[in-house]
Amino acid sequence: MIDLIVRRVRAASTEASTDVASRLAHLPVLGTVVERMGKYDDNLKGFILIIPWLAWASVFLLFPFFFALYLSFHEWAIISPEQPFVGLEHYVALFTGDMFYQLLGNTLYFFLVNVPTQIVAALAVAVLLDRIIRGRALFMAGYFVPYVTSGVVVAVVFNRLYSPDGFLNQLLGVFGTEINFLGSEQLAMPAIAIMVSWKFVGYYAIIFLANLQSIPDSVYESAALDGANEWEQFRHITFPLLNPSMLVVVILSTITAFQIFTEPFIMTQGGPDGATTTFVLTIYQSAFSYLEMGFASALGVVLAAMIFVISYVERNYIETEVSM
Amino acid sequence: MASETPEITDDELLGDSDESSFVESLTPKKLAVYAALTIGVVAPLFPFALMVSMAFKPTGEMYSASLLPSEPTLAHYAFLLENVPILRQMLNSVIVTVAVVTSVVVTSCLVAYSLAKLDWFGREFTYNFILVTMMIPGVLLLIPQFIIIVWLGWVNTYEAMIVPFAISSFGIFLLTQFFKQLPDSLIDAARMDGCSELDIVFRIVLPNSLPAIATVALFTFMNRWNEMLWDLIVIRNEDMYTLPVSITLFAKTGLYGSSTGPLMAGATLLAVPTILLFLLLRRYFISGVTMSGLKS
Numbered sequence: 001m002i003d004l005i006v007r008r009v010r011a012a013s014t015e016a017s018t019d020v021a022s023r024l025a026h027l028p029v030l031g032t033v034v035e036r037m038g039k040y041d042d043n044l045k046g047f048i049l050i051i052p053w054l055a056w057a058s059v060f061l062l063f064p065f066f067f068a069l070y071l072s073f074h075e076w077a078i079i080s081p082e083q084p085f086v087g088l089e090h091y092v093a094l095f096t097g098d099m100f101y102q103l104l105g106n107t108l109y110f111f112l113v114n115v116p117t118q119i120v121a122a123l124a125v126a127v128l129l130d131r132i133i134r135g136r137a138l139f140m141a142g143y144f145v146p147y148v149t150s151g152v153v154v155a156v157v158f159n160r161l162y163s164p165d166g167f168l169n170q171l172l173g174v175f176g177t178e179i180n181f182l183g184s185e186q187l188a189m190p191a192i193a194i195m196v197s198w199k200f201v202g203y204y205a206i207i208f209l210a211n212l213q214s215i216p217d218s219v220y221e222s223a224a225l226d227g228a229n230e231w232e233q234f235r236h237i238t239f240p241l242l243n244p245s246m247l248v249v250v251i252l253s254t255i256t257a258f259q260i261f262t263e264p265f266i267m268t269q270g271g272p273d274g275a276t277t278t279f280v281l282t283i284y285q286s287a288f289s290y291l292e293m294g295f296a297s298a299l300g301v302v303l304a305a306m307i308f309v310i311s312y313v314e315r316n317y318i319e320t321e322v323s324m
Numbered sequence: 325m326a327s328e329t330p331e332i333t334d335d336e337l338l339g340d341s342d343e344s345s346f347v348e349s350l351t352p353k354k355l356a357v358y359a360a361l362t363i364g365v366v367a368p369l370f371p372f373a374l375m376v377s378m379a380f381k382p383t384g385e386m387y388s389a390s391l392l393p394s395e396p397t398l399a400h401y402a403f404l405l406e407n408v409p410i411l412r413q414m415l416n417s418v419i420v421t422v423a424v425v426t427s428v429v430v431t432s433c434l435v436a437y438s439l440a441k442l443d444w445f446g447r448e449f450t451y452n453f454i455l456v457t458m459m460i461p462g463v464l465l466l467i468p469q470f471i472i473i474v475w476l477g478w479v480n481t482y483e484a485m486i487v488p489f490a491i492s493s494f495g496i497f498l499l500t501q502f503f504k505q506l507p508d509s510l511i512d513a514a515r516m517d518g519c520s521e522l523d524i525v526f527r528i529v530l531p532n533s534l535p536a537i538a539t540v541a542l543f544t545f546m547n548r549w550n551e552m553l554w555d556l557i558v559i560r561n562e563d564m565y566t567l568p569v570s571i572t573l574f575a576k577t578g579l580y581g582s583s584t585g586p587l588m589a590g591a592t593l594l595a596v597p598t599i600l601l602f603l604l605l606r607r608y609f610i611s612g613v614t615m616s617g618l619k620s
Contacts, residue, residue, distance in 0.1 A: 041442075042444050043444045045438070046447060050450060052435070060491075061460070128360055128361050132354065132357055132358065135358070142365040142368060142369055144602070144609070145368055145602065148546055149595050149599060150549070150552070150598070152568045156375075157588075157591060160378070167374060198368065202368060206614065265572070266572055266576060283463060284553070284557075287466075287467050300464045307461050
């Protein structure tokens with residue numbers, strides 16, 4: 001069916017294109033484009049196969065991208081017919097109010113607990129897995145299970161683990177203390193951050209393991225001949241050579257940290273006293289509880305820009321470290 | 325950077341090779357490694373044990389220290405069946421997930437074939453453009469996409485949960501990389517035999533790319549099955565909720581009293597499908613991770 005169309009259109013277009021080409025030849029840009037297009041064999045087929053993506057991306061990717069920018073300069077509630085232009089008002093409100101800086105602080109707090117714990121745990125798992133062959137697949141599966149599990153399940157189960165009458169407090173009860181993890185302004189965010197680390201350890205362990213296995217054994221052998229012990233080998237050979245996967249882990253963790261939603265939404269609703277409120281939670285509440293979609297979009301634009309800039313900087317920073 | 329390092333096969337990564345003198349090779353050091361891994365693996369698995377235990381414990385002993393219920397009960401599942409349209413919600417999850425996975429696999433094959441094996445003007449640009457779109461954070465598109473759904477009149481419909489996920493830049497990227505490695509002679513031979521382009525995609529390219537397609541299908545399944553925020557926004561009717569939304573609202577509102585047992589029972593229903601698929605097809609999950617790692 002498609003082939004038939006392709007053949008017909010092509011028959012028509014070869015006639016037309018020589019005609020068009022000669023007519024457009026004197027226009028510098030268009031003339032070159034038509035001439036260059038002639039150098040490819042499958043112009044029509046190639047393009048037809050792209051159409052589903054093009055149609056979908058226009059409606060659900062490209063238009064929303066520019067529409068998000070547009071919204072951020074307008075007052076927009078889905079139920080109200082009036083959507084007045086407000087210029088930079090949302091951005092000014094965002095940067096002059098306290099909320100943005102609290103969100104930034106919360107996210108930073110999350111990041112500072114989340115990244116080190118999951119790097120240490122994932123690296124430990126990867127180094128151990130690297131030393132065995134038999135049973136590696138089985139252990140790897142065990143560590144990876146949390147990653148494939150819904151964040152909703154994780155939040156629901158850890159909610160019980162962390163609760164005052166939950167498992168962790170039953171353990172602490174042996175030592176005669178009780179900690180209300182999610183009820184404490186200082187501990188609620190770290191508790192969530194460690195839970196998210198727990199979910200991603202297996203995922204990052206596999207990235208580290210792939211990196212570890214790409215380091216040739218000969219490097220270690222010559223280091224051993226020079227009298228380097230295992231810790232020295234790890235410190236001076238393995239660790240520097242793990243920079244590519246460190247980069248991946250830090251960038252992916254940054255993206256995760258800035259987009260945390262499900263966990264505080266289920267476990268703390270952003271509390272206590274805003275200690276676990278995150279960017280996406282605020283965007284959700286502004287847009288769908290208070291119907292301030294313009295303001296929520298402005299926050300979304302700022303968030304996207306921050307994610308982009310920070311992962312760019314991290315990439316450059318870690319790459320210079322590698323080259324040194 | 326990753327490209328400079330030697331290629332690692334999934335077999336090597338998984339350690340699936342035979343070692344005949346395994347027991348002899350067990351040095352004290354190796355035993356210590358196995359011991360550490362065994363103790364360590366309790367951490368990722370214990371919360372699941374707790375969940376399953378609470379899903380089957382009678383309400384009376386919910387907070388007892390023992391993981392094993394004295395008398396396992398199905399009462400919590402019965403409670404869910406009576407009070408929540410849980411079967412309908414599971415069906416919703418299945419319909420939406422199957423539709424999205426099918427669509428992503430078919431469209432990714434078509435687009436990736438065009439990008440990898442056809443020679444057309446603007447191909448490189450299009451490919452790079454698709455890679456760039458992978459960097460747009462989903463949260464930026466949340467509100468405009470919701471407004472589009474309202475304009476289309478799709479609130480509370482399956483379309484709202486399927487169409488925005490129906491095409492995946494990640495799927496296109498991964499399959500394009502894979503299709504590029506297929507020999508051109510394979511496709512040229514098929515074309516000589518008079519196969520149409522669609523025949524080539526679905527009869528030649530697809531059967532020769534099953535590992536990559538399995539990876540795309542599994543990651544799409546996992547992401548769509550676990551999606552909560554989007555469904556929470558576009559669905560307003562209990563009968564149209566997917567499982568993640570249903571469990572979330574159950575957990576948040578405590579609508580049915582503080583009912584830990586039914587909540588954990590619901591959580592098992594949500595958790596089991598992805599875990600089961602992972603255990604059956606873990607090879608393809610692992611290669612998906614290493615691919616996404618290389619991507620960044």
